[in-house]
Amino acid sequence: MSTLCSVLFVLIATNVLLFSNLGLAEVKNHDGAILHISNAWSPAAAPVAPARVGYLSISNVSDKAVSIVSASSPLFTHVDFHRTVMVDGISSMESVKVVNIKAKQKLILEPSGMHLMLMHATPDLAKATSIPLMLNLDNGQTLHVDLAIKDKRTTEKSAMKHAHHAHH
Amino acid sequence: MKKSINSWFIMVAFLICQCLVSVTAFSQDNNKTLKKPKPLPDFFLNDQYGKPFTKKELEGKWSMIFIGFASCPDVCPLTLANLEAVRADMGFRLRPDSIPNIVFLSVDPDRDQPLLKDYLYYYHPEYIGITGTKKSIDILIDGLDAYYKLDKKKPDDKMYNVIHSAKVAVINPGGEIVAEISPPFKAHSTGEYLIKLIRGIDS
Numbered sequence: 001m002s003t004l005c006s007v008l009f010v011l012i013a014t015n016v017l018l019f020s021n022l023g024l025a026e027v028k029n030h031d032g033a034i035l036h037i038s039n040a041w042s043p044a045a046a047p048v049a050p051a052r053v054g055y056l057s058i059s060n061v062s063d064k065a066v067s068i069v070s071a072s073s074p075l076f077t078h079v080d081f082h083r084t085v086m087v088d089g090i091s092s093m094e095s096v097k098v099v100n101i102k103a104k105q106k107l108i109l110e111p112s113g114m115h116l117m118l119m120h121a122t123p124d125l126a127k128a129t130s131i132p133l134m135l136n137l138d139n140g141q142t143l144h145v146d147l148a149i150k151d152k153r154t155t156e157k158s159a160m161k162h163a164h165h166a167h168h
Numbered sequence: 169m170k171k172s173i174n175s176w177f178i179m180v181a182f183l184i185c186q187c188l189v190s191v192t193a194f195s196q197d198n199n200k201t202l203k204k205p206k207p208l209p210d211f212f213l214n215d216q217y218g219k220p221f222t223k224k225e226l227e228g229k230w231s232m233i234f235i236g237f238a239s240c241p242d243v244c245p246l247t248l249a250n251l252e253a254v255r256a257d258m259g260f261r262l263r264p265d266s267i268p269n270i271v272f273l274s275v276d277p278d279r280d281q282p283l284l285k286d287y288l289y290y291y292h293p294e295y296i297g298i299t300g301t302k303k304s305i306d307i308l309i310d311g312l313d314a315y316y317k318l319d320k321k322k323p324d325d326k327m328y329n330v331i332h333s334a335k336v337a338v339i340n341p342g343g344e345i346v347a348e349i350s351p352p353f354k355a356h357s358t359g360e361y362l363i364k365l366i367r368g369i370d371s
Contacts, residue, residue, distance in 0.1 A: 045245060046290030048283040053241035078327075084242050089350060090315060091243045092331040112352070117241045119327065 034062045035101070035135075035143055042118070042131050042147040052076070052125075054116030054133060054147045055109045060101040067138040068099040075131055077120040084112050093117075098138075116147075198350045199361045205344035209311040213273075213300035216285040221298045223343045230268035230366055232349075234336040235314050237276035238287045239327075243334065243351075248272070248291045250353040251336070257359035266366055268338065273308065274299040275316040276330050312337050312345065338365060 040056035060066050071079040081096035096114065101107045109115050118131065125131070131147040208223055215221040232251060236244035251270055258267050272288060274280040277299040280287070284297040299305065309316060316332040338347040347365055349358060 043245060043249070046283075046287045048238075048286040048290075049245075050239040050279065050283075051241040053245070082242075086334060086351075089333055089335055090331060091334040092319075093242070093329050111242060111246045115242050 035059065035066060035137075036061055037143065037145050040133075040145050040147045041150050044149050044151045047126060050119065052118040052121065052131070054079075054118055054131065055111065056116075056145060056147065057106060057108045058101055059106040060103060063103045065100060065102050067101070068135050069138050070136045071116060072134045072136070073118060073131055075122050075125045075128060076118040077122075078117075079119070079133070080117050081109075081114065082117045083114045086112070198352070199347065199358065200349075201347045201365065202345060205340060205342070205346045207342075207344045208339065209307055211308040211311065212304050213298040213308065216288055216297040221296070226271075226339055226343045228341050230266065230341060231271050231339040232268045232336050233271045233273055233308075233312065233339060234334075235273050235275055235309070235312075235316055235332045237274055237330040237332070238280045238283055239276065240330065244272075245291075247334070247336070247351060247353070248295070250351070250355070252292060253355040254353055254358045254362070257355040258363060261359075261363055262366065268362065268366075270295045272297045273305070273312075275305055275309070275332060276318065277301070277305070279326075338362065 036059040038057045038059070040054070042052055042054045045052055058068075068081070071081065073079050081099050082093045083096055085092045085094055099107065099114075107114070116133070129149055131149065133145045133147055135143040135145060137143065208226070210223055213221045215225075234247060234251075236247065238244070248270070255267050255270070270292065272284075272295060274284060274297060280297075281299055284299060288295040288297045314333040314335070314337075316330060318328055318330055320328040335348045335350045336353075337345045338349060340346045347361075349361070
């Protein structure tokens with residue numbers, strides 16, 4: 001009888017814990033934003049380059065719109081969102097103050113499009129293999145992302161591989 | 169009788185419009201060969217090593233000149249990387265000395281002059297960076313039919329953006345512009361186009 005009680009107690013306790021965790025997650029889902037980040041990268045660049053760039057894909061998997069109100073990184077003094085604009089062969093950049101992502105939508109920051117401009121690097125960037133980034137949301141949450149630094153020489157190698165296959 | 173003529177008229181008009189649209193769509197090329205090669209004006213700039221760079225330095229070899237600035241995070245590094253991919257692709261079908269040189273014209277000398285050498289060397293040891301006084305830069309910009317503007321928000325603004333034309337001028341060994349290529353640069357198709365130009369094949 002006491003064994004049964006113990007087992008039951010353990011079972012109930014486990015379930016309470018289990019469901020309470022799920023409950024917290026659900027509560028979070030309701031009034032907190034869930035953003036899934038993928039493909040976060042920054043092309044390697046010359047050490048003297050005054051500005052670096054960050055690209056990533058952001059999926060808003062929640063049922064509420066989310067806004068990124070600012071971004072920062074311990075490796076840079078300034079981090080801003082920009083959008084490359086090409087009109088009639090003229091290239092320009094426009095500042096994006098707030099990044100809005102609708103419910104269930106995916107926003108892609110990629111070359112020639114929206115991107116993060118990272119300015120005034122600290123000396124620690126020289127040795128870094130990734131750039132830590134903080135995205136501050138309108139609900140007070142902060143998302144931590146690591147931009148993987150990718151060497152452009154990989155692009156060249158792929159281009160040469162591709163060219164080799166196309167050679168006839 | 170009148171009704172059917174009207175219908176015919178509308179149909180023909182529509183077909184003409186459709187044809188015009190299709191022709192425009194097909195001829196909207198990223199690669200434009202000039203009807204007649206356009207000689208570059210005489211200009212006096214310096215390269216990243218401080219040596220004079222004039223029209224003379226362009227003679228005897230093919231070059232691709234494009235406009236940019238080192239503080240550009242997205243478009244300029246992308247162009248540099250893509251043009252290198254184009255050159256790598258051409259390397260399988262052309263002699264090395266026939267492959268166009270890359271000449272990066274910095275229209276932001278105040279910020280770029282001190283770091284141009286190290287900035288370009290990172291991408292390729294043979295890339296050339298040229299810049300100079302605003303007056304000198306403007307002469308070449310004019311000759312390239314290009315455009316740029318330093319978008320300073322106030323006189324002491326150090327973090328300004330530079331608006332600039334994105335096309336790349338293809339210069340023949342006689343110092344003449346023969347073509348203009350515009351992004352996106354695809355390694356193989358842009359390479360193909362340039363090879364035809366260099367070999368003098370009508371495309």
